[in-house]
Amino acid sequence: MACETVLIVDDDPVIQRLLGKVLTSNQLKSEAVSSGEEALFALRRRTYDLILLDITMGGMDGFQFLEKIRRSRNLTPVIIVSGKNEDYDTLYGLELGxxxxxxxxxxxxxxxxxxxxxxxxxxxxQSQSGTLIEAGPFSFDRTTLRAKKEGQEILLSSKETLLFSFFLEHIGQVFSKEQLYRQIWGDWGVDENTVMVHINHLRGKIEENPKDPRHILTVRGLGYKFVV
Known part of the structure; x- marks a missing residue:
């Protein structure tokens, strides 16, 4: 089996080396670049299994890079690793994808x-059997990772894609924030803020009126369910 490769985007050589050691200790390969421009060039040469992205860099910063790749439908998973720790920065990064x-x-x-x-x-x-999931006006193609509503494509980030496909596979079932976090982020515990941001962002893309959702419903005291 090929070893997964992670792209490190950070202009600090010390952080590049530290992240490289973390990845090596987890049996992962890594490549490092120092700017958003270099990262875009790297993505034109090959695909990566994940990107570790700093925000504050010279030239194109991390937010600009992230916005650019998501607009081009690059769904490579991205983890922002940044010294910017304000809630605004976290929410903005998640909103960008x-x-x-x-x-x-x-x-x-x-x-x-x-x-x-x-x-x-x-x-x-990407490896699940069966290529097409359909429910009501929605469809999701596991081969191309394309989501559609009434035949019109919906542009989603990688985590929104996972969340959308999971909901389509479990119509009408109620899931707590903890269960969604475990299923989508693969982690125990729960980061409620992350779950809510992605739910709200997905609602904004699939609902006619995100403030009065008809598909991703909040079940008070329990969590969320998806209906069609």
Whole structure:
């Protein structure tokens, strides 16, 4: 089996080396670049299993890079690893399509576990048998990772894609935030803020009126369910 490769995007050589050691200790390969421009060039040369992305860099910063690749439908999982620890930065990164946000200084063991879990979940999604899921006005093609509503494509981030396909496979079932976090992020415990941001962002893309959702429903005191 080929060894998964992670792209490190950070302009600090010390952080590049530290992240490289974390990945090596988890039997993962890595490549490092120092700017958003270099990262775009790297993505044109090959595909990666995951991207570890800093925000504050010269030239194109991490947010600009993330927005650019998501607009081009690149769904490579992205974990932001940044010294910017304000709630606004976390929410903005997730809104742009990041799959997780970790602040520096970080716990190498936790980061390694998150990286492996995220890569594993993405591989499972792409290897599941059966290519097309259909429910009501929605469809999802596991081969192309394309989501549609009434035949019109919906542009989703990688975590939104996982969440959308999971809901389509479990119509009408209620899931707590903890269960969704475990299923989608592959991690025990729960980051409620991350779950809510992705739920709200997905609602914004599939609901006629996100403030009065008809498909992703909140079940008070329990969690969420998807109906068609």
């Amino acid at each position: 990041a799959d997780d946000y970790i602040t520096k200084p970080f716990n190498p063991v936790v980061l390694g576990a998150k990286v492996k879990a995220m890569i594993r979940r993405n591989e499972i999604l």
